[in-house]
Amino acid sequence: MSANVLFEPIAIGDMELKNRIAMAPMNPGYTGPFGYHSDQSTAWYAMRARGGFGLIITECVVMNPHRWGGQESLNPSLLTDERYYRFHSEMLDVLHHYKGVKVCIQLSPGWGRQGHPHAESRDCPAGAPSAIPMETDMRLLNKGWHKQLKRLAPPEIGHLLPDLETIQNMNDEEYSAFRMLVYEVLVKNMPDMAHVIFGDTPRALSIPEIIDLEDRFAAQARAAFLLGYDALEVHAPHGYLIHQFLSPRSNHRHDQYGGSLENRARFLINIVGKTREAVGPNKPLGVRLSGDELMPGGITHDEIKQVVAWCTDAGANFFDISQGSYENPGAAFAPDGEDDYTRWAPGFKEASKGLPIITPNFINPETAAAAISSGKTDIISLGRQSIADPFWPVKAKEGRIKDIVKCVRCGKCYSDLMTAHWLGCTVNPLAGKEKLYPEFWLDTPELQNKVAKFMKRAHGLPQI
Numbered sequence: 001m002s003a004n005v006l007f008e009p010i011a012i013g014d015m016e017l018k019n020r021i022a023m024a025p026m027n028p029g030y031t032g033p034f035g036y037h038s039d040q041s042t043a044w045y046a047m048r049a050r051g052g053f054g055l056i057i058t059e060c061v062v063m064n065p066h067r068w069g070g071q072e073s074l075n076p077s078l079l080t081d082e083r084y085y086r087f088h089s090e091m092l093d094v095l096h097h098y099k100g101v102k103v104c105i106q107l108s109p110g111w112g113r114q115g116h117p118h119a120e121s122r123d124c125p126a127g128a129p130s131a132i133p134m135e136t137d138m139r140l141l142n143k144g145w146h147k148q149l150k151r152l153a154p155p156e157i158g159h160l161l162p163d164l165e166t167i168q169n170m171n172d173e174e175y176s177a178f179r180m181l182v183y184e185v186l187v188k189n190m191p192d193m194a195h196v197i198f199g200d201t202p203r204a205l206s207i208p209e210i211i212d213l214e215d216r217f218a219a220q221a222r223a224a225f226l227l228g229y230d231a232l233e234v235h236a237p238h239g240y241l242i243h244q245f246l247s248p249r250s251n252h253r254h255d256q257y258g259g260s261l262e263n264r265a266r267f268l269i270n271i272v273g274k275t276r277e278a279v280g281p282n283k284p285l286g287v288r289l290s291g292d293e294l295m296p297g298g299i300t301h302d303e304i305k306q307v308v309a310w311c312t313d314a315g316a317n318f319f320d321i322s323q324g325s326y327e328n329p330g331a332a333f334a335p336d337g338e339d340d341y342t343r344w345a346p347g348f349k350e351a352s353k354g355l356p357i358i359t360p361n362f363i364n365p366e367t368a369a370a371a372i373s374s375g376k377t378d379i380i381s382l383g384r385q386s387i388a389d390p391f392w393p394v395k396a397k398e399g400r401i402k403d404i405v406k407c408v409r410c411g412k413c414y415s416d417l418m419t420a421h422w423l424g425c426t427v428n429p430l431a432g433k434e435k436l437y438p439e440f441w442l443d444t445p446e447l448q449n450k451v452a453k454f455m456k457r458a459h460g461l462p463q464i
């Protein structure tokens with residue numbers, strides 16, 4: 001299979017993409033204090049822009065200004081405070097040096113019950129649709145997660161972790177004893193990790209609070225386009241706040257935001273509708289959704305298809321696929337292999353009446369090209385593979401397949417994030433150190449030309 005299909009242009013709204021290869025949204029945890037972008041954030045994206053990605057989808061950016069909103073974690077923010085605007089526009093200025101590269105911001109109203117604890121907000125429970133805590137079923141871990149739990153466990157307790165197969169096959173009684181043991185060990189030794197697996201109990205948001213978030217979202221989306229973002233994606237997958245409204249597992253409300261699917265989808269549909277109104281008719285406005293929650297009693301693929309249809313009517317003009325939630329981390333975000341998500345793409349295509357669809361989870365150009373050639377998806381995105389090799393698109397274009405450094409699905413990137421470390425990678429020694437190696441990315445012909453001209457003039461200056 002030729003990789004040529006990956007390099008065909010495609011349009012979404014008023015945005016022309018030079019190829020079908022997107023960088024999947026990934027939070028690498030490089031954000032500085034208060035959620036400002038750091039120089040490393042800019043360098044991290046710039047290296048991928050230099051590597052040939054046609055579309056860079058940013059890590060999830062939070063617009064929720066409340067103390068429970070999500071800024072306590074390592075994501076950047078886009079709050080109405082204009083100091084945030086400066087960092088976003090500085091980053092965009094650098095990224096737009098790269099010919100034809102488009103940048104899509106992933107914007108979120110927050111984490112809800114999947115929020116992480118913070119020293120300053122322990123007395124301030126996260127707002128969610130209902131006061132129901134999340135909990136990861138560790139029987140649903142996969143190889144990558146298991147490996148990392150083993151790596152992170154202090155030596156004196158590492159031996160208590162059974163092998164993956166034993167955990168996966170535990171019956172309810174065995175699991176309940178194991179769960180208790182893990183809980184005690186984590187709370188004592190790794191409290192950060194404990195809250196990722198056993199979430200805190202949130203509080204139910206009031207209706208005025210929900211409407212305020214919808215309105216603020218639309219206002220910040222408009223600001224994002226004014227700052228220079230080319231596209232915007234609403235963050236609605238993975239069990240985070242919007243997903244919590246969609247899912248009957250986490251939404252037990254009895255008002256207009258709970259109960260029927262139409263009510264559970266209201267928060268998302270209002271966000272899409274209000275945003276479309278705020279940004280005008282032609283801007284690329286997408287929604288990222290889990291194709292299926294993959295949990296008992298969670299939102300199903302058939303229901304998601306209906307939500308996709310409503311989002312389309314409300315003004316969305318592309319979709320980005322994911323799956324699962326924190327409660328099922330093996331399926332969500334980090335499958336051990338590749339091409340596990342394309343199965344949802346036909347449902348999204350049909351429900352959106354043919355809108356462009358983005359699908360992640362690839363390693364090999366051949367598999368990625370086949371997903372597009374099959375007509376199931378239009379754009380492929382690389383998450384962990386873009387960490388392992390920022391230059392994947394250029395290498396795929398030049399047929400240098402053997403030079404591609406492949407992601408080994410070890411899970412290190414994720415666990416670095418979960419344990420509040422600077423994200424690194426087992427196979428790419430530059431990941432997390434991009435700002436120290438500008439020779440790998442700060443070399444666009446246009447910029448070099450400008451610098452050369454400037455230097456020529458500077459050389460004529462008199463000595464002081």
Ligand SMILES: Cc1cc2nc3c(=O)[nH]c(=O)nc-3n(C[C@H](O)[C@H](O)[C@H](O)COP(=O)(O)O)c2cc1C
Nearest residue numbers: 024025026027059060333360361362382383384413
């Ligand atoms: C370190 C890390 C951070 C992530 N952060 C986000 C995020 O901010 N928003 C999001 O929608 N998905 C996030 N994801 C999920 C990815 O976008 C992607 O769906 C997932 O990694 C599966 O694709 P892959 O197999 O190509 O890596 C993250 C994944 C990783 C590995």
